[in-house]
Amino acid sequence: MLVMGVLNLTPDSFYDGGRYITPQVAVKRALSMADEGADIIDIGGESSRPGARSVSIDEELARVVPVVEDLAARSDVLISVDTMKSAVAQAALAHGARIINDISAVRFDPNMAGVVAENGAYLVLMHMQGNPETMQRNPTYKDAVAEIKSFLRERIRAAVSAGIDRSRLIIDPGIGFGKRLPHNLEILRRLSEFKEFGVPILVGLSRKSFLGEILDLPSSERLVGTIAANAIAIANGADIIRVHDVKEGRRTADVAFRLRNYAT
Ligand code: 9MG
Numbered sequence: 001m002l003v004m005g006v007l008n009l010t011p012d013s014f015y016d017g018g019r020y021i022t023p024q025v026a027v028k029r030a031l032s033m034a035d036e037g038a039d040i041i042d043i044g045g046e047s048s049r050p051g052a053r054s055v056s057i058d059e060e061l062a063r064v065v066p067v068v069e070d071l072a073a074r075s076d077v078l079i080s081v082d083t084m085k086s087a088v089a090q091a092a093l094a095h096g097a098r099i100i101n102d103i104s105a106v107r108f109d110p111n112m113a114g115v116v117a118e119n120g121a122y123l124v125l126m127h128m129q130g131n132p133e134t135m136q137r138n139p140t141y142k143d144a145v146a147e148i149k150s151f152l153r154e155r156i157r158a159a160v161s162a163g164i165d166r167s168r169l170i171i172d173p174g175i176g177f178g179k180r181l182p183h184n185l186e187i188l189r190r191l192s193e194f195k196e197f198g199v200p201i202l203v204g205l206s207r208k209s210f211l212g213e214i215l216d217l218p219s220s221e222r223l224v225g226t227i228a229a230n231a232i233a234i235a236n237g238a239d240i241i242r243v244h245d246v247k248e249g250r251r252t253a254d255v256a257f258r259l260r261n262y263a264t
Pocket residue numbers: 044048082101103124126172174175202203204205242
């Protein structure tokens with residue numbers, strides 16, 4: 001059971017935007033997340049929030065690469081980079097990253113799958129209906145779980161045919177990416193159905209707006225909701241949780257995983 005700590009190097013992410021804006025502060029935060037029990041640090045240089053400003057390759061490289069390089073020199077923690085750009089992925093992998101978290105599931109940049117394959121990197125394939133700009137404009141499904149599974153099946157096939165070893169793949173149903181509250185709830189309730197792919201399942205629900213809808217609370221007040229929902233996700237089969245609050249996420253993971261696997 002792995003915990004992925006979120007490190008956004010962006011001014012406009014929905015919860016931690018603007019906090020880790022210099023490389024020194026960002027690396028310090030990454031090291032403290034590793035101390036708190038993060039197995040993976042997911043570093044992002046472009047916000048995927050609806051309406052967020054898009055970032056040039058040069059700007060994203062300038063934000064991400066110095067942090068990856070310095071963190072890799074100071075720690076053995078697994079470094080993931082949240083990017084849809086193959087040039088950013090290539091540079092990050094050359095400087096010590098091991099995982100590419102591509103929320104487009106290698107659809108937005110035609111060179112991405114090749115870069116991941118050539119570097120023998122791990123790849124997160126996430127489902128999103130639409131794109132970050134349009135995704136929350138009335139997303140619609142007949143059967144969200146069935147449609148997300150069919151998308152992931154096709155993306156796994158595409159990744160493998162681009163030369164990425166299946167053992168390097170991680171799937172993610174993309175909580176909040178082109179989904180309304182009932183879709184997110186249905187996905188978490190039926191998460192075990194994603195086990196049929198035989199690859200690890202990552203869930204990112206930390207402080208997201210569906211929790212705000214349930215609780216009628218802003219992102220700063222959604223930690224307890226995050227813990228509750230992560231515990232259910234783990235009970236239903238999640239292998240990796242992506243969280244802003246690593247200490248709490250680690251404890252949630254350890255307890256929920258032990259309960260899931262307890263055998264008399
Ligand atoms: C970058 N990012 C924001 N939310 C995410 C989620 O739920 N999963 C993954 N893989 N990445 C995410």
